[in-house]
Amino acid sequence: MVKEIMANSLPTGPKGIRFLFGEFVHYDYFFGYIGTLLHAESGIQHIHIMENEFWGKMLFINNCLQFTERDEFIYHEALVHIPVQASPKGKIKKVLICGGGDFGASRELLKYPEIEEVIIVDIDPDVPKLIKKYFPSLLPENPKDPRLKLITADAYEMVKKFTREKKNFDLIIIDTTDPDVSVEGGKTQELSHALFAEEFHRMLLEMSPEGIVVQQCGTPFTMKDILKGTYQIFKKVYPENEIYCYRADVPSFGGDNAYLMRFPFEDPKTPKWEELENTLYYNHEVHRASFGLPKFWKEVLE
Amino acid sequence: MVKEIMANSLPTGPKGIRFLFGEFVHYDYFFGYIGTLLHAESGIQHIHIMENEFWGKMLFINNCLQFTERDEFIYHEALVHIPVQASPKGKIKKVLICGGGDFGASRELLKYPEIEEVIIVDIDPDVPKLIKKYFPSLLPENPKDPRLKLITADAYEMVKKFTREKKNFDLIIIDTTDPDVSVEGGKTQELSHALFAEEFHRMLLEMSPEGIVVQQCGTPFTMKDILKGTYQIFKKVYPENEIYCYRADVPSFGGDNAYLMRFPFEDPKTPKWEELENTLYYNHEVHRASFGLPKFWKEVLE
Numbered sequence: 001m002v003k004e005i006m007a008n009s010l011p012t013g014p015k016g017i018r019f020l021f022g023e024f025v026h027y028d029y030f031f032g033y034i035g036t037l038l039h040a041e042s043g044i045q046h047i048h049i050m051e052n053e054f055w056g057k058m059l060f061i062n063n064c065l066q067f068t069e070r071d072e073f074i075y076h077e078a079l080v081h082i083p084v085q086a087s088p089k090g091k092i093k094k095v096l097i098c099g100g101g102d103f104g105a106s107r108e109l110l111k112y113p114e115i116e117e118v119i120i121v122d123i124d125p126d127v128p129k130l131i132k133k134y135f136p137s138l139l140p141e142n143p144k145d146p147r148l149k150l151i152t153a154d155a156y157e158m159v160k161k162f163t164r165e166k167k168n169f170d171l172i173i174i175d176t177t178d179p180d181v182s183v184e185g186g187k188t189q190e191l192s193h194a195l196f197a198e199e200f201h202r203m204l205l206e207m208s209p210e211g212i213v214v215q216q217c218g219t220p221f222t223m224k225d226i227l228k229g230t231y232q233i234f235k236k237v238y239p240e241n242e243i244y245c246y247r248a249d250v251p252s253f254g255g256d257n258a259y260l261m262r263f264p265f266e267d268p269k270t271p272k273w274e275e276l277e278n279t280l281y282y283n284h285e286v287h288r289a290s291f292g293l294p295k296f297w298k299e300v301l302e
Numbered sequence: 303m304v305k306e307i308m309a310n311s312l313p314t315g316p317k318g319i320r321f322l323f324g325e326f327v328h329y330d331y332f333f334g335y336i337g338t339l340l341h342a343e344s345g346i347q348h349i350h351i352m353e354n355e356f357w358g359k360m361l362f363i364n365n366c367l368q369f370t371e372r373d374e375f376i377y378h379e380a381l382v383h384i385p386v387q388a389s390p391k392g393k394i395k396k397v398l399i400c401g402g403g404d405f406g407a408s409r410e411l412l413k414y415p416e417i418e419e420v421i422i423v424d425i426d427p428d429v430p431k432l433i434k435k436y437f438p439s440l441l442p443e444n445p446k447d448p449r450l451k452l453i454t455a456d457a458y459e460m461v462k463k464f465t466r467e468k469k470n471f472d473l474i475i476i477d478t479t480d481p482d483v484s485v486e487g488g489k490t491q492e493l494s495h496a497l498f499a500e501e502f503h504r505m506l507l508e509m510s511p512e513g514i515v516v517q518q519c520g521t522p523f524t525m526k527d528i529l530k531g532t533y534q535i536f537k538k539v540y541p542e543n544e545i546y547c548y549r550a551d552v553p554s555f556g557g558d559n560a561y562l563m564r565f566p567f568e569d570p571k572t573p574k575w576e577e578l579e580n581t582l583y584y585n586h587e588v589h590r591a592s593f594g595l596p597k598f599w600k601e602v603l604e
Binding site: 256 | 324327328329330331332333334335336337354355356357373376521523524549551552553556557558581582583584585587588589590591592593594595596597598600
């Protein structure tokens with residue numbers, strides 16, 4: 001019965017009245033919300049948009065919270081500014097976002113005039129459509145920025161194609177749902193599953209041998225296996241001395257989120273670009289701090 | 303009605319059966335748990351001990367979570383090892399803990415053979431009693447360590463007395479409930495209230511002019527005013543260039559917890575003692591990182 005609740009904790013209607021809903025972290029621990037349903041849709045993923053006074057609007061995919069209006073800035077700024085600012089100044093010109101159909105990562109990237117091209121490849125056409133309607137604050141400052149291109153496709157297949165076309169990226173951001181969180185109970189795997197696999201990373205390395213790769217790896221305190229498993233894959237594909245882990249506390253995720261990075265340059269812990277005025281989370285101080293990991297994280301990364 | 307739930311979210315009996323209970327962060331956002339009640343008691347504070355598979359045993363005071371068995375090590379290690387290791391090596395010999403009747407801070411302090419005396423002054427006799435029964439893992443390795451003294455008294459009054467007696471401490475740890483969280487709805491103030499006040503800090507400074515003072519300041523993302531207000535008080539009492547803020551992600555608190563420190567020596571960001579073997583969170587790497595604050599925290603500390 002608890003599994004039933006886990007799989008079906010979000011209402012599908014009617015809209016506009018107040019619901020009590022929740023997201024289970026474990027079968028006996030959950031984040032509970034009182035709020036209203038704005039949108040429920042099942043395309044290739046189940047998407048719910050809820051609204052709650054504390055968090056603002058919230059996007060759920062397959063019953064898992066993806067972000068809230070109130071703290072998405074932390075997740076997205078850490079995802080983008082750390083790899084960009086770690087790189088040699090001006091080095092990042094072409095960026096591929098695998099997933100990221102919510103535009104949050106592209107919004108951050110396009111703050112840099114040095115970045116010339118940002119391609120989002122997201123498999124789900126509903127996500128960008130719903131963001132434009134419900135979450136305008138996630139869009140880039142200029143939503144028609146000519147440097148931005150959105151492709152609705154499977155990033156796995158698209159990377160194959162880009163590789164054949166000899167396309168090259170300075171930075172590849174993998175900004176997806178957590179893999180396999182709904183495997184239990186006979187559910188199908190998350191669409192993001194393939195983007196955590198060894199084969200995908202081998203393709204990225206072939207496509208962009210000198211590219212920086214950053215992948216969000218969930219919140220290790222509650223979902224240790226995602227970071228552990230992804231780290232093992234990074235170690236198989238990339239030189240071990242080019243692999244770094246960093247973290248950012250995203251309160252709606254319940255604490256520190258982990259990011260793994262393949263970084264083939266010197267000293268990612270030192271930011272090398274100028275600080276931006278228009279960030280809310282990122283500064284050079286938190287950049288350096290992000291790489292300092294607690295002892296129990298080190299044990300996951302062995 | 304929501305306020306009623308907030309004030310009364312924990313069951314008082316019967317013990318041993320499974321309850322759904324929660325802690326409200328905001329009136330429309332809460333942490334929900336399924337678990338069993340082990341103990342409920344109203345002495346000078348309302349104390350509940352619940353058990354839940356994910357978190358283990360959990361201690362609530364006045365309906366607010368104080369710690370869980372699963373992640374209290376993060377809160378306590380950050381509270382203790384950062385001020386100790388920041389200080390000149392061997393400098394910390396005598397320590398006063400105001401609050402801290404759960405023994406967690408004393409457990410960490412007594413790991414250092416250099417520390418000669420640890421005095422806990424907690425107002426509530428029920429807390430140490432219940433810890434001994436339900437949370438033996440919070441006790442010092444040697445629970446009868448002769449360096450440890452527990453005094454059941456109001457820390458405010460005790461500091462007055464210590465000052466008259468010319469007692470001096472190298473480190474003063476203020477390890478209490480969050481102040482005033484249950485003021486709403488006509489409730490009385492938390493007992494910890496006075497330990498966040500200017501007058502209390504003036505007494506600490508008089509008692510130990512060269513003492514390090516560290517105070518837990520809640521989780522600023524959800525309770526910004528505690529850090530902001532305490533920082534204003536620190537600025538009134540201590541020289542501004544001796545005030546530092548650091549953080550540690552305590553997942554059961556919903557993210558980064560803040561600590562304010564009055565530190566009258568050089569460079570607290572550099573640890574100066576040897577790393578201990580027997581910690582789970584603390585290492586020198588996380589010590590340095592703890593002082594790196596996100597941009598939106600900086601705005602709270604102005």
